[in-house]
Amino acid sequence: MITANEIREKFLKFFEDKGHEIVSSSSLIPADDPTLLFTNAGMVQFKKTFLGQEKRAYVRATTSQKCLRVGGKHNDLENVGRTARHHTFFEMLGNFSFGDYFKKDAIRYAWEFITEELKLPKEKLYITIYSDDDEAKELWMSEAGVPEDKIFRLGEKDNFWSMGDTGPCGPCTEIHVDQGEHMTCGPDCGIGKCDCDRFLEIWNLVFMQFNQDEQGIRTPLPNPNIDTGMGLERIAAVCQGVYSNYDTDLFLEFINFTAALAGVTYKKDGEDVDTALRVIADHSRAIAFMISDGILPSNEGRGYVLRRLIRRAYRFGRLMGLSGCYIHKSVAKVVEVMGKQYPELCENAEFMDRVVIMEEEGFNKTLDKGLALLEDEILAVENTSAKTLKGETVFKLYDTYGFPIDIINDIAEKRGIAVDEDGFNAFMTQQKQRAKAAWKGAAGDTLAARFQSLLEEGVRSEFVGYSNLGVESRVA
């Protein structure tokens, strides 16, 4: 069996042999780009090169990029644990051309890599193109020999890629793998018709040709570029013959680790246990990489995303009967397993451990009381016709018990109860206005103040993330 580490290496080597510079992954915090919360694709570190604002010493590059899709245009948090193919944190393999090669070579390279290097069976591969991109269609037929009936035209939603609301963008073409008829979701199953895991999207080749401004107006870039992205976790699943990313070597070690800790067995103790194990494995990877890139739990911005992930993972652990602090242990496991590929994890290991423990201890104090309140509220609305948790209740769980909305959604959804998110948001806005009026310069968040003193104590001699700290963490 080919391991994920071997696939990553093979990919970078393949493109290096084709004249690409191997460039290191950039941080999860985009460098001086206020339009983006997190790095969500391989092209993010090359944005200025695409825009013609920065020149590089090379015109071809290849990377394995750390990505996070929680918040902003690309948000997959709710998919995690539900689909077999979405993570919060994942690695994106990519090759890039800065005004050098274009559609023809991008298509040829991708096809050669998956059919010759990875030996995926051609008959299982399907292609999508942007609606009127006849050129891409012709190239798939002439360069790769893909039959016409395996090429599908899709619209903007699927086949026009943009990083965010503004920035570089362009039409794209994607490679899908048919995972087999037994995965069919129903009579309407098919590419572009459903969102199930039968036709798995593995690789996106973007023809970067435009820059989109705040008004949505697209102007051509100085040169046409290539930007591709293939999820390592997905291609690993395909190469390892499994139907879920969570059953690859990238995840099983973490899943089994937490299962042993909780005294449960993956795939033997029911769907709830499996979901909990998958969520904890996913979130632990994200937590480790976020902290090592300089993000700290806080009540705003990136720090709040981290806090949400730690708390959501913690609640899923509690579901399996875990008590005390345990998420820091699975986070340490991530450092142990992935530290070789990403040394920044090891440099921050001790600090990371203490940050996660503090956050777990804090949440542990209020979790049980909050869960009891939530249970009472659910029982109260269960027999009403609206079956909806009021914004006020949700806000109380958030404000007094530290429940992020994701946890409330997870629990309510399982019970068939809706959540009044608009009502909750209205309470949030009011609270922010009150806080603004009352602000006297004090640190409102006691945990954040403790993280700050941890940093000042100099827990580790060198905290590489310190210089990267997002504003919201620094002021908290």
Ligand code: ATP
């Ligand atoms: P999907 O339609 O499955 O949500 P996408 O179209 O949003 O994927 P792209 O923006 O095209 O994804 O990103 C390029 C590639 O990155 C995808 O083809 C996939 O292999 C991978 N990828 C995207 N989102 C995720 C995720 N949340 N977890 C793991 N891999 C992902």
Ligand code: MG
């Ligand atoms: Mg998506």
Ligand code: MG
């Ligand atoms: Mg897609």
Ligand code: MG
């Ligand atoms: Mg896509």
